[in-house]
Amino acid sequence: MPPPATVRQSPVINLDRGDPSVFEPYWKKNGGKCTITISGHESLSYFSDPHSVCWYMEPELQEAIRRVHRIVGNARTEGYHVVVGTGSTVLFQAALYALSSSSAAVAQPMKVVCAAPYYSQYKEQVELLQSRLYEWGGDAKTYDDEDKTAPFIEVVTSPNNPDGSLREAMVANKTENGGKLIHDLAYYWPNYTPITRPADNDIMLFTLTKCTGHAGSRIGWALVKDVAVAQKMTSFMQITTIGVSKDSQLQAAKILQVVADDCESKAGAFGYGGDDADRTFFGECRKVMAGRWEKLREVVKGKDVFGLPKYPKRYCNFSGRYFQPAPAFGWLECKEGCDASALMKANNVLTRGGETFGASNRYTRITMIGREEEFDCFLERISGIHCVDEDKDKDKEGEEGLVVILDNNGDAHRGNGDSNGHGNWLHEVK
Amino acid sequence: MPPPATVRQSPVINLDRGDPSVFEPYWKKNGGKCTITISGHESLSYFSDPHSVCWYMEPELQEAIRRVHRIVGNARTEGYHVVVGTGSTVLFQAALYALSSSSAAVAQPMKVVCAAPYYSQYKEQVELLQSRLYEWGGDAKTYDDEDKTAPFIEVVTSPNNPDGSLREAMVANKTENGGKLIHDLAYYWPNYTPITRPADNDIMLFTLTKCTGHAGSRIGWALVKDVAVAQKMTSFMQITTIGVSKDSQLQAAKILQVVADDCESKAGAFGYGGDDADRTFFGECRKVMAGRWEKLREVVKGKDVFGLPKYPKRYCNFSGRYFQPAPAFGWLECKEGCDASALMKANNVLTRGGETFGASNRYTRITMIGREEEFDCFLERISGIHCVDEDKDKDKEGEEGLVVILDNNGDAHRGNGDSNGHGNWLHEVK
Structure with a gap:
């Protein structure tokens, strides 16, 4: 059936x-x-700090990174080495290299696993060059770990992209050899989620993109406990890109110092919380994010079409108050049998379907950090989507202004929404 | 034998x-x-130009790149797509990916070859992740091309790093399937070498590092004829680093526009040459490079220890005059049996030995683009190195202030220097 004329408009x-x-x-x-x-x-030089493990890192940037973590309280930095990357994406690859190319590694490629739903790009990055060092192992929850001695790498994304959940390692701590862990903490900032404790994992990845929003600067960093791993990650960066843009490093250092100054001037060092914290960069952004989530939940609540994850309130040490996470992405669930991203697409809303994340196509990911006007337009658009019971409304099928989403074999992946039952989906095009 | 005390000083x-x-x-x-x-x-955004194949490229940078090439006359840009990278290093890897991951590629990894002496980092980059897409095939001159149908990639560096020679493809044009070519033209600028014609190869790599000296900005670019290859290279950049620093792209655009303005204001568009061209950025830098080469040749000429490549004078279209290349690196040759970089190291001069470049250890690479004072100090240092005939001066061995460099099995790789004969090398420590 061709889409109704109104869709095109x-x-x-x-x-x-x-x-x-x-x-x-x-x-x-x-x-x-x-x-x-x-x-x-x-x-005019490749070099920035010959005394640092990460020789191409501007000292100002290292200082700013350590200061912001100290103030926000989201990660320990004492005893950690900082490695800078062109975004954190490349540092994920640097970490894979560092962990898989050590002499202790066996002849077989190391499996890289992550609990589904996982960030869709991990798989793509792992598989890009068909490396003999590592290969994609899929969902950590179903990872077949029969050979307890085979080393592997588990990626732990917390808060998770796409579903915003707080996570711990699924596999790595349960096996004899312990596995190797990479923690992607890109979203562990108080604009998205309560800061409950300073993270202290072996390899922790952060990025300016999600911390302050400066995606175009392409600055990410890793906090790395083991100096040998930090050295290998730096080697990877040296061989692949001979360092990281100094211009952006200096810009990132400035931005992080301004954010840190802002926090300190509003509340004084180590005295954050309450109204003071609300007026900081993180506090201001949290309000915007919380506002969007409230609006989204309001729209979703009024309909029997969608579900959204529910997050418990937690105490945020930085903000000095309890609040509910407001993740960077909405993990929208539809009832079984519905292809969520196809439903969205039929409404001219581009989203990233659940299958990309190793999950059912009943789910789709929507960004919560885009433009205000686009977000509002999206809310209006989905307000017009209605669930029509298959048997009851059979005669309505094919009616103008309605698009039929056919049943498919969506699996029984569990979500947090309150969806149940099967059926075809119709939606009215606004 | 421990090094004499003077070495340490x-x-x-x-x-x-x-x-x-x-x-x-x-x-x-x-x-x-x-x-x-x-x-x-x-x-604040990943995106720069959604209408360009390279969606993360700042339009100003693309414009500046095309303008500088047009003015300098070193590469055709009409009909080419520009792909920007964090330096040209990563674009080499992007090109490897683009050429080896196409559906036409066979199941075996594609060999990557380059005529020795080749840039030492190609091998390292090719082998880093032990890819199944491509593997290092070594010296293009000895590349065993029995299977004429097996696709492969040849890297052509011209002027060459380390030896400054102008190069054409060795293998790729001689085989039935033509092979695939990557041209690394990092040094094809009039500060180093006469511009004899606009290059028009399929994939041409350039970098700001060697053009204007801004290594810390990490900006490189590829001119790519085939849109599908440009798209694949962009995909590689998207998956590995989600683009390139915008801050550095804008800075690079500004620098290239200033260089272009300078050229036009000194000589007017399309009217370069002679004294006018000498006063441009490229002209000024060429004078410095030429001066260094003159001094180096002077020191080397007076000694029977070293040889240097000789380069014929050629007419430079940009400069409007004949001149001899003044490459970014000196490819220093010693007589057979001498380990050139060990000889240098014994004099506390760190260089990059010939073996790293797939050549004999009789050769070593010295940078010609470092600091003035360091270069002058180096000239003074090597002035003190003397050749001592093994038989004639046997009694001098082990004398204080002299370091013995033992014979080794250096192969008979031909150089352009006028060295010949064998013998041990002694040098006086200044």
Whole structure:
């Protein structure tokens, strides 16, 4: 059946990508404080700090990274080495290399696993060059770990992309050899989630993209406990890109220092919490995120079509109050038999379907950090989607302005929503 | 034999790395024109130009790249797609991926070959992740191409790193299937070599590091004829680093525009040559490079220890005059039986030995683009190295202030120097 004419008239809303435009209004207002000037006689050398393990890292950036973590309280930095990357994506690959190329590794490629739903890009990155060092092992929950001595790598994303859940290692701690862990903590900032304790994992990945929203600067960093691993990660960076843009390192250092200054001036060092914390960069952004989630839940609540994960309130040490996480992505669940991203697509909303994340296509991921107007437009769009019971409304099928989403073999992956039953899905096009 | 005490007293000179400090004086004087300011509300998106194949490329940078090539005349850009990378190193890997992952590729890894002496990092990059897509095939001159149908990749570096020679493909054009070519043209700029024609190869790599000296900005670009290859290279960049620093892209755009303005203001568009061209950025830098080469040749000429490649004078279209290349690296040759980098190391000069480049250890690479004072100190240091005939001077062995370099099995790799004969090498420590 061709899509009804009205579908073509509604503009495409792209909620697939994780471009952090939500932070733009804040930085339009406050970005002047972060202005830096770069002259033509700078950036003339590969080297920044020959005394650091990560020799291409600007000392100012390292200092700013350590300071922000100290103030926010989301990660321990004492005893850790900092390794900078062109975003955290490449540091994930650097960590895979560091963990799999050690002499202790066996001849077989190391399996890389992650509990589903997992960030769709891990698999793509692991498989890109068909490496003999490592290979994709799929869902950590179903990882067949019969050979307890075979080393493997588990990626732990917490809060998780796509579903916002807080996570611990699934497999690595249960096996004899312990496995190797990479913690992707890109979203462990108080603009998204309560900071309950300073993380102290072996390898922790962070990125400016999700912390402050500066995706275009392509600055990520790893906090690494073992110096040999930090050295190997730096080697990887040396061989693949001979370091990381100094211009962006200096810009990132400035931004993080401004964020840190802001926190300290509002509440004084080690005295955050309550109203003071609410007026910091993180507090301001949390309000925006919480507002979006409230609106989304409101729209979803009124319908029997969708479900959303529920997150318990937790005490945030940085904010000095209890609050519910407001993740960067919404993990939208439809009833069984419904292809969630196809349903969205039929409404001209681009999302990332559950299968990409190793989950059922009943789920789809929508960005919560895009532009305000796009988000509002999306809310309006999904308000018009209705569930129609198959038997009751059989005669309505094919009616103008309605798109039929056919039954499919969606598996029984459990979600947090309150969906149940089967049936075809119809939705009215706004 | 322990090194004599005097060795320890002379400071280490590092001529191993290719840090382009030679350009620093120029930019200290002229860098103000390239100053840019970056505010905190910029760089908030991954995306730059959704209409370009390379969606993360800043339009200003693409424009500046095309303009500089047009003015310098070193590469055709019409009909080419530009792909930007974090330096050109990563674009080499992106090209390997693009050429080896196409559906036409056979099940076996594609061999990657390059005529020796080849840039030492190609092998390291190819082998890093033990890919099943491609593998290092070694010297293109001895590449065993029995199976004429097996696809392979040849890297052509021209002017070549380490030896400054101008090169054409060795293998790729001689086989039935033509092979695939990657041209690394990092040094094809008039500060190093006469520009004899606009290059028009399928994939051409360039980097700001060697063009203007801004290594820390980590900006490289590829000019790519085939849109499918450009798309695949962009995919590689998307998966590995989700783009390239916008801050550095904007800084690079500014620098290249200033260089282009400088060329046009000195000579007017399409009217370069002679004294006018000498006063441009490229002309000024060429003078410095030529001066260093003259000094080096002077020192080497007076000794029977070393040889250097000789380069014919050629007409440079940009400069409007004949001149001899002044490459970024000196490819120093010693007589057979001498380990050139060990000889240098014994004099506390760090260089990169010939074996790293797939050549004999009679050769070693010294940077010509380092700091002035370090270069002068190096010249003074090697002035003190003397050749001592083994039989004639046997009694001098082990004398204080002299280090014996033992015979080894250096192969008979041909160089351009006028060295011949065998013998042990002694050198006086200055």
